[in-house]
Amino acid sequence: MTTMAPDTGSYEAVFDAAVAADERIEPRDWMPDAYRASLVRQIAQHAHSEIIGMQPEANWITRAPSLRRKAILMAKVQDEAGHGLYLYSAAETLGTSRDELLDKLHSGRQKYSSIFNYPTLTWADVGAIGWLVDGAAITNQVPLCRCSYGPYARAMVRVCKEESFHQRQGYELLLTLSRGTEAQHAMAQDAVDRWWWPSLMMFGPPDGESAHSAQSMAWKIKRHSNDELRQRFVDICVPQAESLGLTLPDPDLRWNEERGHHDFGPIDWAEFHEVLRGNGPCNDQRITRRRQAHEDGAWVREAAAAYAGKHRDTQGEAGA
Numbered sequence: 001m002t003t004m005a006p007d008t009g010s011y012e013a014v015f016d017a018a019v020a021a022d023e024r025i026e027p028r029d030w031m032p033d034a035y036r037a038s039l040v041r042q043i044a045q046h047a048h049s050e051i052i053g054m055q056p057e058a059n060w061i062t063r064a065p066s067l068r069r070k071a072i073l074m075a076k077v078q079d080e081a082g083h084g085l086y087l088y089s090a091a092e093t094l095g096t097s098r099d100e101l102l103d104k105l106h107s108g109r110q111k112y113s114s115i116f117n118y119p120t121l122t123w124a125d126v127g128a129i130g131w132l133v134d135g136a137a138i139t140n141q142v143p144l145c146r147c148s149y150g151p152y153a154r155a156m157v158r159v160c161k162e163e164s165f166h167q168r169q170g171y172e173l174l175l176t177l178s179r180g181t182e183a184q185h186a187m188a189q190d191a192v193d194r195w196w197w198p199s200l201m202m203f204g205p206p207d208g209e210s211a212h213s214a215q216s217m218a219w220k221i222k223r224h225s226n227d228e229l230r231q232r233f234v235d236i237c238v239p240q241a242e243s244l245g246l247t248l249p250d251p252d253l254r255w256n257e258e259r260g261h262h263d264f265g266p267i268d269w270a271e272f273h274e275v276l277r278g279n280g281p282c283n284d285q286r287i288t289r290r291r292q293a294h295e296d297g298a299w300v301r302e303a304a305a306a307y308a309g310k311h312r313d314t315q316g317e318a319g320a
């Protein structure tokens with residue numbers, strides 16, 4: 001036990017040096033309050049996105065066209081629940097609780113990714129989500145495997161492996177539809193037409209308008225800017241769309257020899273902000289369903305807590 005007041009200045013110097021040397025910050029290390037708060041915000045938002053993201057796809061489990069597709073989709077949706085668990089656990093290492101975070105989600109004080117406020121109208125949407133939404137998630141998350149906060153970085157390693165399976169199943173589903181009947185091809189194209197722009201919005205606002213970006217990059221929580229990652233994603237998708245035999249709904253999309261990247265058309269940020277404000281097509285539906293699922297699961301949490309309590313008591317007796 002220290003009798004002197006802690007010298008925050010020297011703690012801060014140790015923290016800064018660790019970040020500069022690309023070392024990992026671990027839960028028991030000293031960290032600035034703002035770093036902790038920023039991580040809680042980001043990891044919570046990420047965790048909420050994983051579990052809310054189960055809804056649009058779960059919508060198709062009962063209507064999957066074959067047993068094989070149903071088994072794949074069920075596995076994928078379960079993976080997303082698992083991602084939520086790793087991430088809530090990572091957030092808990094920062095001194096918050098899962099109850100507190102879920103409460104903030106349910107009361108609208110914490111956000112989840114806007115992409116999940118769009119509806120899944122046809123079976124092809126399951127393919128488009130896997131290919132584009134999980135694809136965008138991977139592009140965002142691979143650099144997070146090198147995030148300065150240890151528990152978050154380690155959670156991302158496993159998440160990314162599973163996301164790449166999600167991306168491939170979506171691609172394979174779309175390829176099957178694209179090579180199928182005329183109606184199936186049209187359904188695949190329609191899904192890509194609807195999911196393309198919202199996927200680009202997943203990288204967040206342009207660099208100049210991104211509220212937390214600069215500080216997150218200085219702390220090495222974030223490794224690349226929103227626009228940089230968005231460009232990377234577009235460059236990856238263009239040849240994949242060609243192989244799929246589908247077109248991306250952007251007349252301005254073309255290769256720019258000089259930049260060595262694809263140019264693309266303007267993003268409708270007004271739409272993004274509307275969805276963010278709660279006015280997307282499914283915002284109310286998603287949060288109502290989430291609250292209901294939480295209430296429906298109350299007995300499971302109570303039973304688990306009672307069981308753990310009983311287990312502790314018997315262990316206590318055995319140890320006495």
Ligand SMILES: [Fe+2]
Pocket residue numbers: 050079080083159163
């Ligand atoms: Fe996920």
Ligand SMILES: [Fe+2]
Pocket residue numbers: 080134137162163166
């Ligand atoms: Fe996923």
